[in-house]
Amino acid sequence: MWTTSLVLLLVTLLFSACSESSSHFFHSDTLNDDAPVKPSKSTVSAKGWDTCSIPCDITVKLLRDEKHSICGxxxxxxxxxxxxxxxxMxxxxxxxxxxxxxxxxQVAELMTKVQTLSSEVQRSNTEMYTIKPAQSHGRDCSDIRDNLLAVVPKIPSGIYIINPENTESSFEVFCEMDYMGGGWTVMQRxxxxxxxxxxxxxDYSDGFGNLAGEHWLGLKKVFQIVSQKDTRFQLHVALVSKDDxxxxxxxxxxxxxxxxxxxGLHLGRYAGSAGDAFRGYDQDQNQDTAPFSSSDVDNDGCNPSCSFSNRTVESCxxxxNQTGWWFNQCGLANLNASPQDTDSSQRASILWETWRQNGVPLDIKAVTMKIRRIPTNN
Structure with a gap:
């Protein structure tokens, strides 16, 4: 601030001195170029302040020095x-x-926690029913139910170990004990x-999946169960649409x-509300007595191809979508059907085409196939 005030004072003095010097120089009656100019000693301002007149060259030098100082x-x-x-910055x-x-x-830590939580959820889903398989209580789930009803009032659904009659193998199955009287051995879900x-x-022969969730028990195991002596089994297919x-x-x-x-599949009399898709509407659609087929074992009866719905099919x-079922040119049922990966024009989901609403097959989101012993007339 003092620097600015000094500059303003110097400028004022400069103009004052220069004005007086100029006036004296131009209006003097004895003007002489060679005569020295004597600066006046003092003047009185209009307000009566005493000021000093500073020569212009000194003022310029001061201003130049001040400018250099300010620039520096x-x-x-x-x-x-x-x-x-x-x-x-x-x-x-x-x-x-x-x-x-x-x-x-923090993100890395969160991802680790998410992966850990996902693993725990998956393990929890696996253990949602029976955490540890029970020891074998019978030849199948119906036999387990009959044996345990005498000692426990309510038998839980879950994973059990069965040992079918006349076989040396024991294996795990999921038993539904709270559905329509219980005793159901789940063969597909x-x-x-x-x-x-x-x-x-x-895979279809040996089985795959998670017994507590989605799975296919395996044709060998199902055959051992239903082939026991003096037994007869019923098949129950429970369907749930996408509209519940x-x-x-x-x-x-x-x-x-x-x-x-x-x-090969053999079925008895049909009952239910979903229609008999296994047998269809005519003999060409009948899958009863059909052998099982897969992507690498073709028993579907299409030799060399089948024609339906204005299409030619070489493999059901x-x-x-490379799934396995009891195909017969190709039929109206496939509860193992899988959504197509690319070609949306092909069949895309679980099929039970006799289950219709307003003439249109319902979209199925869930299905369970289960078998249970029924009394024999011996």
């Missing part, structure tokens, strides 16, 4: 400002980098679409041929 100070200020600005970038590293560490049913003959409508189809007799005959399994 300004340059130093600019340099200091530039250094502080660069330091500030560097500090901000370093702070952002530290914040980014902290955020990355579809609920969430997480299990891939695009499988080869070996329920329906069922039941057969009072269910049998399978052995593996050398490709586990290929038509149904």
């Amino acid at each position: 100070q300004l340059q130093q200020s600019l340099l200091a400002f530039g250094r502080s600005t660069r330091k500030l 560097r500090d901000v970038m370093e702070e952002q980098q530290r914040a980014l590293e902290i955020l990355s560490a 579809r609920t969430d679409g997480l299990t891939d049913f695009k499988r080869s003959w070996g 409508i329920t329906s069922y189809a039941s057969y009072d007799d269910f049998q399978l041929d052995n593996e050398t005959q490709f586990f 399994s290929a038509l149904h």
Whole structure:
């Protein structure tokens, strides 16, 4: 502030001195170029203040020195400002980098927690019923129910170990004990679409999936169950549509041929509300007595191809996205059907085409196939 005031004072004095000197120089009656000019000693301002007249050359020198001083100070200020600005920007970038590293560490930690939680949820789904399989209580779930009813009032659904009669093998099955009287051995379940049913003959023969969730028990195991002496089994198909409508189809007799005959299907009388899709509407659609087919074992009766709906089909399994079923040119039922990966024009989901609403087949989101002993007339 004092520098600015000094500059203004010097400028004022300069103009005052220069004005007086000019007036004296131009209006003097004895003007002489060679005569020295004597500066006046003092003047009185209009307000009565005493001021000193400073020669112009001294004033210019003072102004020049002051200008150089101001420029130097300004340059130093600019340099200091530039250094502080660069330091500030560097500090901000370093702070952002530290914040980014902290955020990355938090994201990595969160991902680890999500993976851990996902594993725990999956394990929880696996253990949602019986955490540890019970020891074998019978030949099948119906036999387990009959044996346990004498000692416990309510038998829980869950995973049990069975040992079918006249076999040396024991294996785990899921028993439904709270559905229509219980005693049901689940041979197939579809609920969430997480299990891939695009499988080869070996998988359909041995079984796959999670017994507490989606699974296919396996044709060998089902054959051992239904082939026990002095037994007869019924098949029950429970369906749930995408609109949560329920329906069922039941057969009072269910049998399978052995593996050398490709586990051919044999069904008894139908009852239910979903229609008899296994037999269809005419003999060409009848899947009863059909052998099982898969993507690598073709028993579907299309030799060399089948024609329906203005289409030519060489493999029913290929038509149904490489899934396995009791196909017969190709039929109206495939509870193992899988959504197509690319070709939306092909059949796309679980099929039971006799279950209709207003003449249109319902979209099925869940299905369970289960078998249970029924009394024999011996």
